Amino acid sequence: MIDGPELRGGVRRLARQLSSTYDDGLVVVVVLKGSLIFAADLVRALTIEPEVDFLAISSYAADSGRVRVLKDLDVDIAGRDVVLVEDLIDTGLKAAYLLGELGRREPASLQICTLLDRSGRRILPTPLRFVGFEIPDEFVIGYGLDYHGRYRNLELVAAAEPEVLDADPDAYVAQLYGG
Ligand code: IMP
Ligand code: MG
Numbered sequence: 001m002i003d004g005p006e007l008r009g010g011v012r013r014l015a016r017q018l019s020s021t022y023d024d025g026l027v028v029v030v031v032l033k034g035s036l037i038f039a040a041d042l043v044r045a046l047t048i049e050p051e052v053d054f055l056a057i058s059s060y061a062a063d064s065g066r067v068r069v070l071k072d073l074d075v076d077i078a079g080r081d082v083v084l085v086e087d088l089i090d091t092g093l094k095a096a097y098l099l100g101e102l103g104r105r106e107p108a109s110l111q112i113c114t115l116l117d118r119s120g121r122r123i124l125p126t127p128l129r130f131v132g133f134e135i136p137d138e139f140v141i142g143y144g145l146d147y148h149g150r151y152r153n154l155e156l157v158a159a160a161e162p163e164v165l166d167a168d169p170d171a172y173v174a175q176l177y178g179g
Contacts, residue, residue, distance in 0.1 A: 001135060001137075001157050001159050002133055002136070002143075002155075002156060002157040003156050004008070004027055004155045005157055006128075006133075007115075007132075007143055007156065007157065008041070010041065010115070010132040010133055011038065011041045011042055011045055011115075011132065012045050012112045012134075013040060014034065014045075014113060014130050014132055015042055015045030015046050015047075017130055018042075018046060018048075018083060018113065018130065019046050019047040019048045020112075020169065022048060022081055022083070023048055023051075024049070024081065025050075025075055025080070025081065025082075026046075026048060026050045026051070026082075026083060027050065027052075027066060027075055027079050027080045027081065027082045027083070027107075028042075028043055028050045028051065028052045028053070028055050028085055028097065029053055029054075029055055029073065029077075029082055029083065029084045029085065029102070029124070030052060030053070030055070030085050031054075031055050031056070031057070031084060031085065031086055031087075031094075031098065032054055032055065032071065033056070033058040033144070033146070033152070034085055034087035034088065034144045034145055034146065034152075035072075035085045035087040035115070035144055036144050036152070037131075037144035037153075038085065038087060038115045038142050038143060038144050039052075039085045040171075041148055042085060042113070050071055051075060053070060053073045053074055053075045053176055054071060054073070055069065055072065055098070056069070056071035057069055057070060057094070057097070057098070058070055059094075062076060067097045069101065075106045075154050076105070077102060077105050078105055078126065079106070079107070080109050081107065081109045082102060082107040082108075082109065082110045082111070082114050083111050083112070083129075083130070084098055084102065084111070084112045084113065085098070085113050085114075086112055086114040086115070087114070087115055087116065087143075087144050087145055088114065088115065088116040088117075088118060088135075088140070088145060089114045089116070089117050089118070089119075089122075089126055089128060090118045090121050090122075091111070091121055091122060091123040091124065092096060092122050092123055092124035092125065092126035093123060093124060095112060095124075095126045095158045096124045096126065099112070099126075110129065110141075111129035111130065112126070112127070112128050112129060112137050112155075113129065113130035113131075114128055114130070114131055114132065115132040115133065115143070115144075116133055116134075116135050116140065116145075116157065117132075117133070117134050117135065118134075118135050118136070118137060119134065120137045121137055122160060122174075127159040132154075133157075135157075136141075137159065138159040139160055140158065140159055140160065141154065141158055141160045141177070142154030142155070142156050142157045143155065143157050144159050144169050145157065147160065147162065147165050147169075148165075148169070150169065151176070153174055154177075155167045156176075158172070158176055160172055162172050
């Protein structure tokens with residue numbers, strides 16, 4: 001869906017936008033694990049010096065809707081300009097939880113920078129200040145995004161059918177890794 005050169009171009013564009021918006025300093029909050037690869041490339045492309053911290057939450061169960069913080073920030077974000085780095089905003093439920101959780105800590109500002117936006121599936125309206133790519137309603141893997149813990153290391157974002165992966169987790173591997 002998005003190859004390596006396109007991804008790098010999108011990341012550079014986002015880094016320019018962040019660097020010019022936050023010339024007074026920035027806390028980059030990396031939401032584990034999906035945004036790891038994106039965030040690593042993004043912060044290295046900034047021309048400002050960010051503080052980088054990590055947050056991990058449990059994936060919400062579709063049935064319960066409950067989420068909890070598994071690894072909290074070390075940094076106190078009160079009074080700071082904060083950008084939440086996300087891999088993909090889909091329904092917006094996770095983003096809403098994170099914005100609520102971090103918003104209570106009274107940052108000076110709080111915005112989302114997401115690599116991918118699948119807005120066609122949105123349930124909760126989600127203000128997205130920085131967006132890399134708008135994608136269609138297809139499941140995707142690669143560049144941090146996983147299916148059952150695999151494929152995060154791919155240097156591209158690829159559409160993949162979960163049903164095909166369930167039947168054979170290696171179904172796409174040869175083509176994805178150029179084998
Ligand atoms: P939301 O709360 O529905 O917006 O969930 C977004 C989160 O679900 C992302 O941060 C991903 O971790 C995960 N996710 C949603 N769609 C995909 C996908 O197509 N591939 C891999 N992970 C996904
Ligand atoms: Mg995942």
